[in-house]
Amino acid sequence: MDLSYSAEHEAFRQQVIAFLKKHKTLAPVGAGLRSAKTRDWQALLIEHGYTARTIPREYGGFGAKPDLLKGRIIAEEFARAQVPGGLSGQGIAMLVPTLLELGTEEQKQQFIRPTLSGEMIWCQGYSEPGAGSDLASLKTSAVLEGENWLVNGQKIWTSTAQIADWIFCLVRTEPDAPKHKGISFLLFRMDTPGIEVRPLVDMTGLANFNETFFTDVVVPKNQIVGFRGEGWRVANTILGNERDSLGNPNATLSRLNALIRLMKSETVGGISLISMPAYRDRLMKIQGRVMALRFNDMRILSAKLNRKDASLARLIVKLQGTELRHDLEALAIDAMGEAGLCFGESDYLRDGGSWQYQYMYFLGLIIGGGTSQIQKNIISERGLGMPREPRVNANTAT
Amino acid sequence: MDFGLSEEQTLLQDSVNRFLADQVSLDKVRLFTKNGDTDKQIWTSLCTLGLGGILIPEELGGTGLSPMDATIVAECLGYRVTPSSFLSTAVMAPVALIASSKREDLLSASAEGNHQFGLAFSEAIGSRDGSGLNWDGNVLDGTTVFVQDLNADTFLVATKEKHLLLVDAKATGVEKVEVPNIDQTRVMGALSFKRSPAELISENIDVYHQVLDAGRVMLAADTLGAAQNMLNQAVAYAGQREQFDRVIASFQAVKHMCAEMVANLEPCRAMVWYAGHALNEVKDEARVTACHTKAHLSEVGQFVAKTATEVHGGMGFTDLVGLHYWFKRIGYNRQMLGSPELLREEAASLQDM
Structure with missing residues (x-):
């Protein structure tokens, strides 16, 4: 040890x-994804290598050699200073690593730089109403007609679809092949005619997700990553990345510290909860x-x-991390008692309602990204x- | 930066595991529960590996390894539900005697396998009805219950004031009564003293806590090993047992029980490593970490003990399969040296909550 x-x-x-001491006032707190402040901060972080650190310079990254510990140090110090780090949407977290691995040179040149800078926002078109845990049974089809794919079908849980410029999308291109072998990975613009986005309001009261419908959407033939029928493999190069980020214990630690503060200040009958x-x-549990x-994370x-x-230590992170986080948020609600029922602005709302929101949001994360049952x-x-x-x-079931 | 076992530690773990697989079969454990370790065969064989003197300096005949190394051994011992006085003789008493520079003769004898310690800590941790000790600076009077390793040559006794004393088992006025307990791999009892001579080892509260932290981490490691074994047995059994023309390991109900066990248990490994490391190397965190580690392992251990038994169906309940030895060992570890609720209360107080 x-x-x-x-x-x-x-x-x-x-x-x-x-760096943080000098520049932290420039950090975009509460600024929108499209704001100049957000983009300037992202540019400053890339320039210093505090985000997009290992992505080659020719594609708009910082171009450093991979060094896990430096990555960890950056995350730790930004968290300690309570300063937002680099952008981390699905385009940056999932598409960029995929393109680096499997994209053509032309695709890398076209997409990586604007995605990193925050100028090009992506959404992910994977799940469908009939393809959740069994994602490979997806039915959205793409048929090649001349120089274009014609896409028809429906996606669900497409977060950020309402603001995204582009979508990376799994579609069935080989209807006669076995289900895992008939999928392709397409990229297309969200303003293409035939795309309709309907917000899906969830239990938190917000529309964190959307339903997205495709009717005869025309996509140029070359906007495919990997070969026809290889989309399942392409998608799986990055699904692992997504799971690793759900249930991160370092985020949970800062939430635990907030819970301790809450339980020290919150009183019932004049006695502090703690x-x-x-x-x-x-x-303490x-x-x-x-x-x-x-x-486990350090290991x-x-x-x-x-x-x-x-590998075992890694396999259990999503299951344990999201369940723990949900339990943590639940304790805060119980500690607040009736005050934990408040939802929306009032004099009685604690911490801006973050406990109520996160308690519900993390139930969503127990289900999303591979349910706890699929994890098991x-x-x-x-x-x-x-x-x-x-x-x-x-x-045939009886 | 390397969070985990060193190469030497992996070798130590492998060799202890191999040795125990060969020397401490379930049949031998059963024999112990009937006759006790009358010829001290198990303890003598552990001492040939140098485990009796694992923390004792080389110049006193020990192997001079670290508390983290001892933690690794404790896990191996738990895995095989090994009956031994490792916790008392190899860990807690040496930590006390080394920290206070006392009784090198006993340390040497222990390293050779010729002397064993027992532990009487209940008065300091939480006295129950019917017990109480009075030490006047020379002699000890009263009764202490829930003593571990009752067949010891010398007892390390902690008083309510958290002073540490040594009492020879053969000293005048010492009376031992065995108290049958659920875990037959451990010998528990009550000790009564009537003007019995006792030697003061330490009045330093830091020494007391150093000894107790080490003991708690060892019990947590023992539970880790025992629970891992139960999980392994459950997965193996589910892979063989057929019902409805299928191995039961192919039913999600059974798979999910096993997944829940490993999902809870695997992070415990890193936690126990850190707690073992912190004992000597991160002193300002050692006590809170020891409290949390033993409390958390007690909860996870209890869950695994119950679930692994259920995966075995009716066979899990029988003496024939013998899973109950692990179940009871985990149960014993949970209560000894502080139950989870007491430990969590201590952890909270230590953090000024």
Whole structure:
């Protein structure tokens, strides 16, 4: 066990701290994705290598050699200073790594730079009403007619579709092939005629997602990533990236600290919640679970650095991280009691209603990105080597 | 930066695991529960590996390894539900004696396998009805219950004031009564003293906590090993047992039970490593970490013990399969040296909550 950082990394940490001290007033707090302040901040972070760090310069990144610890130091110091880091929409988090791996040179040139700068916003067209956990059964079709694909069908859970410029979308191009082999990965503009976006209001009262409909949408033939029928493989190069970011224990730690502050200040009958044994015990249980997942996270990082196997430790992060976060937010609501019922502006609302919102939002994340039940299938099959459940067709089930 | 076991530690883990797989079969554990370790065979064989003196400096005949190394061994011992006085003789007593520079003779004898300690900490952690000790600076009077390793040669006794004393098992006025307990791999009992001579080891509260932290982390590691074994047995059993013309491992209901076990248990590994490391290397975090680690492992251990038994169906309930040895070991670890609620309360107080 060696928890020390090298002199080079310590010096790097000091650089990040100095940068934050000097520039933190420029950070866009509460500014929109399209605002100049957001773009300027993104440009400044790329210039210093605090976001898009390892993406080649020729595509608009900083072009540094991969260094996991430096990436970690940046995340830690930005979190400590409570300064927003670089942009992290689905285009940056998912499409850019995919294009770097599988895109043509022309696609890399065309898409990566404007995506990184925040000028080109993307949405993801994967799930459909009939293709959720069983994503590969998706039905949205694309038929090649001359020089264009003709896309028809419906997507759901397309977050940011209402503001996106482009979509990366899974479509069925080979209807006669086995389901995993008949999918292709297309890119197209969201202002193409035939696209309709309907906001999907969720339990939080906001429309975090949309339904997106395609009617004879014309997409140029060359706007495909990878070959025809390879879309499943293309999509899977990045699905892993998405899961890793859900349930991040370092975000949960800062939420735990906020919960401790809340429970110190919140009183019932004049007694602070933190001094009441039943609440205090629940808080400590949560703290123990946060600790376990944080050490698990350090183990995963270290295993990547030192090329050790931590695949089991990694497989459980989404399941454990999102469930823990939901439990943490739930404790805050219980600690507030009736005040936890407030929703919307009033004199009685605590912390801007963030506890109520996150309590619901994290229920969404337990379901999204592979439900907890799908996670348990993956953990038992890949992690423990247990067999798949036999297939049963609807019409033969008795 | 390397969060995990070093190469040497992986080797240590492998060799202890191999040794225990060979030397401490379930049959041997069963034999112990009937006859006790009368010829001290298990303890003697552990000492040939140097485990009895794992924390004792080399110049006193020990192997001079770190608390983190001892944590790794504790996990291995838990995995095989090994009956031994490792917690008392190899960890808590040496930590106390080394920290206070006392009784090198006993440390040497322990490293050789010729001397064993027992622990009487209940008065300091939470005295129950029917017990109470009075130490006047020379002699000890009263009763302390829930003593671990009752067959020891010497007892490390903690008083309500958190002073640490040594009492020879054969000293005048010492009376031992075995208290049958659920975990037959441990020998528990009550000790009564009548003007029994006791030697003061430490009045320093920091030494007391250092000893207790180490003990708590060892119990957490023991639970980690025991729970891992139960999980492994459950997955193996589910892969063989057939019902409805399928192995039961192919039913999602069973798979999800196993997934929940591993999802809860796997992060515990990193937590126990860190807690073991913190004992000597991150002293300002050691105590809170030890409290949280033992409390958290107790909860996860309890869940795994119950769930793994259920995966075995009726067989899990039988003595034939013997899963109950692990179930009970995990249950014992949960209560000893502080139950989860007491530990969480201590963790909260330590953080000024």
